[in-house]
Amino acid sequence: MNDATTAAGPGAPVPSESAAPGRIVLLTTSHRVAPGLLSWPAWRTLRAADRVLCPDPDHPQLPYLREAGIAVEAGGELPSAEELVAYCTGDPGTGAGAGADAGAGAEAAAGGRTVVVVPSGEGEPRLTDGLARLAGSGRLRMPDLELLPASYDLPGARLLDLVQVMDTIRAECPWSSRQTSEGLVKYGIEEAYELVEAIEEGDREALREELGDVLLQVVFHARIAEEDPEEPFSIDDVAGTIVEKLVHRHPHIFGDEAAETPEDVKAHWLRTKAAEKRRESVTEGIPLGQPALALAAKLASRVRTAGLEVSLPSAAGDGDGFGEALLALAVRAEAAGTDPESALRSAARAYRDAVRAAERSD
Template structure:
């Protein structure tokens, strides 16, 4: 037998009559509190022959130690792991970052070489991200940007207000354009404004000197509101139609807000058509009978049109915007025709 054909230790230990064992990569999510592992993960850790973790500061280690799991702080290469599994043993590796790429690449090369009897290679998620988990990342990133970015750290609620309005309009435009990609992006930009304002409020340094609150307080208040205003979902009431839901929502809001007027809470700074429609909607949903004011001028005619559209279930602001967009497209088409004619004449 020549030197180049001499079996390596891995090849010798992985003889056909020996059990190959298994290597398990146990992954965990940083978005789940350390120590909260699945039952299969705990069973594996307690039954494994060896557990390796190259990162001495891995957040799971204190909990594994408390649970009586022995962890070796080492980064074995692919050959060593294969040898460790000889005889049917189970070796668990807790991935610790980018350095694990060398290990997985090494195992792939050994498996592809065909000269080594490979152990079973498994990937076991020890903890899972729940829906909304990436929101935790957003909060953490926003916190760091607020602390370390010279521009972001100086922003206030009042200074950011114009951006919230701009982002809201861009979101509406994405909805009307029907672009899913733009919709996702613009939703993110609006969400950024919410998280940004909540992060500023957390510092308790607002212009009005109000008490601080966090994004958790914002989310918690929203959860309570949604549950309270949907008793047909979370309680014993029933709602057969969307109109039933809307009526209950308005009744609940009236009790919660204790408003002196049906116009309370209607922002007068919104676009005029939307404002007119909102006011007529409030009146229509109350017991009041307030006729539209009469007068000369386009304003009164627009008010009457907005009221008529709202009563018919049409959003006058969206309708006018759609008409304006159609007019914009017609203008662009005329410009293209004009440019084409000019080119031909030249």
């Protein structure tokens, strides 16, 4: 798209091939980064520009550009692609100076001018399409056309979009605006199980989608919590709490303690967690509503970690011994390093496949 040169027509002056062609720079910014935090190349280009154009009079960058002494022509319709090319190159064959301020035409005649366009949020398709059309025609000597990102999204920046969308949905959606955390419980459980299934199936696309669904539950509950009249908290409070917990429970990274093995890390974690919770029993904090095998394995893990000697219950409890037998298997699996819940799910999937195979053979 640079330096496309042809004759402008019979009798038309032809610019010198050695003359600077000028530049048209489309300066893009991210709405996820605070206004005014622009890259050094962006500030340097803005300060060196002959004209800075911004069609949006309410663009969030404008106050900061003006504070920095950048003269911005804001509001109104942008000059056409032909007008900007003429202004930058000084080629009278395109109507040099058209759309420019009074007296700018004489300056543009020399060429080598730089125009920076700060687009609105929707972009400037009329201008960019026009420039592409002119560059592709081969009839004009084009200025250098550049896309200059002035700010970049940081990792995790799209989370801000999620929070913003959730705010809008909570305010405007007839269904979402009426939901409570209690009413959303079943969805959280379903999404967690769907995530587990995606992991166990090794489906990467499903994994990405299900992680998003679980994340939505977190953001939804936090948004609802903001409205609590007595103890409100926000998604920032949720994130701040887990950050503090992670830092505190990793003293080998953020503190002075040492940990060379995964076992050392786990020991640190358990010590700091015990000090935080100040629990009187190793069973505290174990949710009884989780699946029975997972519950049994978690209890067994706590018992083993605490070094307790606890006898398994006898079959007198339920009369048939199935519960006690399943508990004993769960304890054995946990001691062997096998998650009994995952093991049973794997066996159940294999059983399902065998059922389907039997059905097809009939």
